[in-house]
Amino acid sequence: METINFWELWGGVAYRFWPVWVGMAITYLLMRANRKHIGVFGHLLDSPVGVTGLMIVLFWLFTAVFADVVATFDPLEQFYRHRRKPPGMVELESMIPMYFGSDNLGRDLFSRMVYGSRFVLLIAPSATLVAFIVGITLGLPAGYKGGRTDSILSFIANMILSFPVIVLFYLLVTPGIRETALPNVMASVFFMFPIVFALTVLRSRFSERPGLLFPWSVIILILGGWLYSGVVFNSDPLGLISMDPNELNIFAAVVFASSPGVFRIVRGLTMDIKTRDYVAAAQTRGETPWYIMLWEILPNARGPLIVDACLRIGYTTILLGTLGFFGLGLAPESPDWGSMINQTRGFIRLVPTIVLPQTIALASFVLGLNLLADGLREESLKD
């Protein structure tokens, strides 16, 4: 068995990531050059903690983008002669080293780790975004109007939050459930929110100017309807947008589990901000409630919400990992980090390093998001 030494291994890994280093450097320089114009992200560059977090997040972001270039093997290709091998072993046919060794089916762990970033960076931020839109659309009126709306919505949110997440996933993300219409129903409800949200934003802003309101509403309805039909019902007339039933199921379950948390934060912030003078001024001017909520309260709540979004992408990543860890929802060969952890953890006694790439990848990404959130919080408190 041929192996490469320590320096060749890490030198090779560092070299494979070259597009990522270039991307990180360019992003950093662009941010430095425009630091006056990008708001709180410009201040972020003053905080060492924030920059560290940002760099870790960017590293995984560019890894996901350039996964085809970075990875050395196909993540699903199995080399039967090279099962459960330690790091640095050379694959004999192609003479390419398997930098981090191979898993129990002889798949290259380095390439799987690299491709695994794609799944996480696609689902986690987009599910968080949808959860935020759901939470904001429901949290604003609950906090602003109070009363019965608030009681009912809060009761539902607390009910979902008092449920162990893992049971929720066992009930919602199984192959059996995918046979029923439940995931599509859930997704159809959740994906309705972005469209409704965009329309409400428009209507509250341009209600006096039908010349602008009408064309924009039509554009949103067409674009939104197109995405909606593709994502939820897999029936995009142009055939461009589609979503795997597996992923849609996971997506809906993750949004379901994380939107109550967003709802509570938005509700709390709204209740705090609605006592401010500028809200009273807008009320005196006779603005509509939705205008006040979306154009007075929401922009002033953005600081805590951005910080929370960073943390929440981290939680979502952990949730996705939990799903993989319990073997729920994903295709068995899927190279996502959680499933990889689950598949390899039985072989720790034989090859202790077999679990390291995926565990460290997941932990470092979440750590990066946490540091980024800390940096943002620190810098936004300074103003």
Added chain:
Amino acid sequence: MLRFILQRTFIMVLTMLALSLVVFTLVNLEPNLRKLALEQNNNRMSQEAVDSWLDKNGYRRPFVVQYGEWLGGVLTGDLGYSTRFRMPVNEVLPKRLGYTGILAFWVLVTMVPSALLIGILSGMREGTALDRILSIFSVATTATPEYVSGILFTVIFASMLGWFKGVSNVNNITFENFTLPVMTMSIYGMGYIARMTRASMSEVMTSQYVRTAHLKGLPFRSVVLKHALRNALIAPFTVILLQFPWLLTGVVIVEKIFNYKGFGWALVEAAENNDIHLLLACSLVSVVVVIGTQLISDVGYAYLNPRIRVES
């Protein structure tokens, strides 16, 4: 105060009812029922046999009848029959909860004092090197989920160093096989409590009465211990209690990694095999834990901080 407690208890009962309805609907979905039938008959069954088995055992009766039957049982103290363990839920659940209780006890005993210590040490002198190191430690621990840290600890302490065992056993708890589960859980929860304590401590340290104590010439140690500490510990008290719901989810993962057959393990077994009554009972337990701790934390907060009045 009494009214507040009664109101919360009412909400708890309402949540339990609503939640049990949701769970009941989900477990009675056709694919889940089929899973149950197959599991009960060792997976060898034709579609007709599945149907007749479900018919025979009363899973095809109207939803209201089945739910009413279960609810009637619960109200008289009978939680039903666990199909997975083949015995009444009333026999399965207390035993498993007891095992998890032992785990949770040791987690709290190790987690809370160390988290408070870390928080106080880093919050009493904000911005120092010690504060930076401890803060990074707290962030790192909260960022590492149990299924990552548990496995890393197993690699380091069980495979490489050989100090502890990576597999636990409820019937024979020893230092070797119990350290890793406790460590995994307490380190994950530690960071969050430590950060809250730090925030609260650093706020108290800038307050007027602490400055007065400094200016009186009191030594730093007694300023921290006698003046700052008591007020700084009110906020973490709430946070510690609100960790209980998290302990419940964490327990599921940790018990699965280390094969510790407690409540979390039973919950996973129930969910995997669509064990209807056990799953419902587990959900009720978790609602009681979550809302109960919220209630205790609210009441305790008002008791510790007389400036706060509980509003009903």
